[in-house]
Amino acid sequence: QKEVEQNSGPLSVPEGAIASLNCTYSDRGSQSFFWYRQYSGKSPELIMSIYSNGDKEDGRFTAQLNKASQYVSLLIRDSQPSDSATYLCAVQLGGSARQLTFGSGTQLTVLP
Amino acid sequence: DVKVTQSSRYLVKRTGEKVFLECVQDMDHENMFWYRQDPGLGLRLIYFSYDVKMKEKGDIPEGYSVSREKKERFSLILESASTNQTSMYLCASSSPGAGETQYFGPGTRLLVL
Numbered sequence: 001q002k003e004v005e006q007n008s009g010p011l012s013v014p015e016g017a018i019a020s021l022n023c024t025y026s027d028r029g030s031q032s033f034f035w036y037r038q039y040s041g042k043s044p045e046l047i048m049s050i051y052s053n054g055d056k057e058d059g060r061f062t063a064q065l066n067k068a069s070q071y072v073s074l075l076i077r078d079s080q081p082s083d084s085a086t087y088l089c090a091v092q093l094g095g096s097a098r099q100l101t102f103g104s105g106t107q108l109t110v111l112p
Numbered sequence: 113d114v115k116v117t118q119s120s121r122y123l124v125k126r127t128g129e130k131v132f133l134e135c136v137q138d139m140d141h142e143n144m145f146w147y148r149q150d151p152g153l154g155l156r157l158i159y160f161s162y163d164v165k166m167k168e169k170g171d172i173p174e175g176y177s178v179s180r181e182k183k184e185r186f187s188l189i190l191e192s193a194s195t196n197q198t199s200m201y202l203c204a205s206s207s208p209g210a211g212e213t214q215y216f217g218p219g220t221r222l223l224v225l
Contacts, residue, residue, distance in 0.1 A: 032212050034213065042219075043202055043216040043217060043218050043219045044202075044216050045216070046213055046214075088154070088155070090214075092212050098143050098160075098162065099145065099157055100212070102154055102155040103154065104152070104153070105154055
């Protein structure tokens, strides 16, 4: 069973809309959660990290974490064509693990 | 700013060649990682290291080895390259003090003919 699952894409939204990206994880002991953005042909870059339940906002981006439901999401408000990329959810599993487990990514296209 | 650099952006090798991919980070991070990324398979962890001369196998270590002689440098070695090792290779580093956020290098696109 895959440990980190992301909603299947690709996802298309019109410019100015809210894009919602979802991720579930299987290890209840997971402690740290990350969203990365990856443009085609480039390496992943960190957008947000979140460690406790609730919402965390940074500009147009909001990460939401619900540990009881083992669910983390990323909302992108006022989506722009430049937001078109693949978004990767990553989870640091419980215990002493320092490595991250990545989801397979959701490809987002923002249509002008 | 964290900077992670990789020795090559593009590399073409022949089957059976020994291939070295090098990664250097300038933030004194303890942890370093090597991934490969293939369409539809996402990022898969090959090897990682928590300290100098220390290594741990990831999810797909077969056909690879690593070396970490200095804290800032982590090398991935393909002992005898095969066509199924054609991929994008990504290096990352992190530190417990920075919440284990991983910072990635630009990647090396390797083609094995």
